[in-house]
Amino acid sequence: MTMEHILIVGAGIAAVTAADALRRAGHTGRITVVGDEPHAPYSRPPLSKGVLKKTETLDSVTLPALPADVELLRGTPAVALDRDARTVRLADGQSLPYDGLVIATGARARTLRADGAGETVLRGIDDALALEARWAHARSVLVIGGGFLGMEVASTARHLGLDVTVIDLVPHLVRQFGTYLTERMTAAAEASGVSLVVAPEGIELIGDDVVQGVRTVGGATRAADVVVSAVGDLPNVEWLASAGLADPRGLLVDSRCRIAPDIVAIGDVARTGERRTPHWGAAIDQARVAAVALLHGDEAAEYVPAPYFWTEQWGLDLKICGEIPIDVEPEVIAGSWHENSLLLQYSVDGVPVAAASVNRRFPITKLRALAQPALVAS
Ligand SMILES: Cc1cc2nc3c(=O)[nH]c(=O)nc-3n(C[C@H](O)[C@H](O)[C@H](O)COP(=O)(O)OP(=O)(O)OC[C@H]3O[C@@H](n4cnc5c(N)ncnc54)[C@H](O)[C@@H]3O)c2cc1C
Structure with a gap:
């Protein structure tokens, strides 16, 4: 054809x-x-x-x-x-x-309400400019969703001096970053003054035209000047x-x-x-x-997934190759938390599966080789 x-x-x-x-x-x-x-x-x-x-x-x-x-x-x-x-x-x-x-x-x-009515989300440039304009007149922000996007929004809001709460049904960040990095990231978030709330039984949005807060299943309410849905x-x-x-x-x-x-x-x-x-x-x-x-x-050559992802939050600049196994403790290949700069390698049964750099200039090709040497060699 x-x-x-x-x-x-x-x-x-x-x-x-x-x-x-x-x-x-x-x-x-x-x-x-x-x-x-x-x-x-x-x-x-x-x-x-x-x-x-x-x-x-x-x-x-x-x-x-x-x-x-x-x-x-x-x-x-x-x-x-x-x-x-x-x-x-x-x-x-x-x-x-x-x-x-x-x-x-x-x-x-994704929104929590089927039609997204009253919810603020961040996907496109118009969303970002609208959110940034609303922040200019706000004192507090509630972010629903503690994945990488919700936490980046929260980090930026805190950087701008806003009172910030992040609420999720499950512990923040763990699914993407594993427990080891998550502990450091959430500690950095809390040290900056952000409140991280886990509401395992669910939340309900408050406010019709504009969402103004959430009510947890236990009945507690949390309101903020700006509420952002970052739920996938x-x-x-x-x-x-x-x-x-x-x-x-x-x-x-x-x-x-x-x-x-x-x-x-x-x-x-x-x-x-x-x-x-x-x-x-x-x-x-x-x-x-x-x-x-x-x-x-x-x-054509086949597509070989070579997962790579980066995020910037709480003063941490993270680059990750491979998929971090949730409960694996990585090996520190270089640097230390004390220096606030390090290189981590995650292995399962002795086989490397992921690598991360934290606040460190390190070429992605080398990070990929550290994460999946077999893939890079093939
Ligand atoms: C705020 C934010 C931060 C992110 N940060 C990171 C990060 O740090 N690291 C990372 O790896 N990834 C990040 N991502 C994810 C990354 O941006 C996406 O994976 C990437 O943009 C996907 O590209 P795409 O072209 O497939 O889709 P998109 O970027 O979504 O582009 C699709 C385009 O198609 C248009 N479109 C949709 N439907 C139609 C239609 N019917 N007709 C015509 N046009 C249509 C959409 O409006 C859009 O313009 C981030 C995403 C967001 C939203």
């Missing part, structure tokens, strides 16, 4: 990387990128960090421009896919034909319902990120197994594999 026109739906890092990778892999035909946001493609990780702190702006987080010969349609959501006709319909009524389709529609913030994300698959692809767990792809020979799915919307890996590095790696797979099929 000749790939004359490749249509990319979504305009985040996965989409932009795919457009670039298609050109690098020799695609000379037309490429169109369709995004539903009005902005030029931008980077999301700084939203909870520099943008909320006002050290970054929309301009500074805008991604490098797409190749000049790639057409970008902004503010135009895709609303339906017809796989037989090979067309994607946009909300403005246009129907775009394609030979190859890249689905890169990412994810949106949901893949943007609804527009694919007519094509029978709207799996709420994300789009299952093969080892080359394909749904079919003419359709690939990448980034936060896709999953290669049971779970999605909604991280920046995975979106980039998948986009590169998918671009070649769309053009060259099985000649």
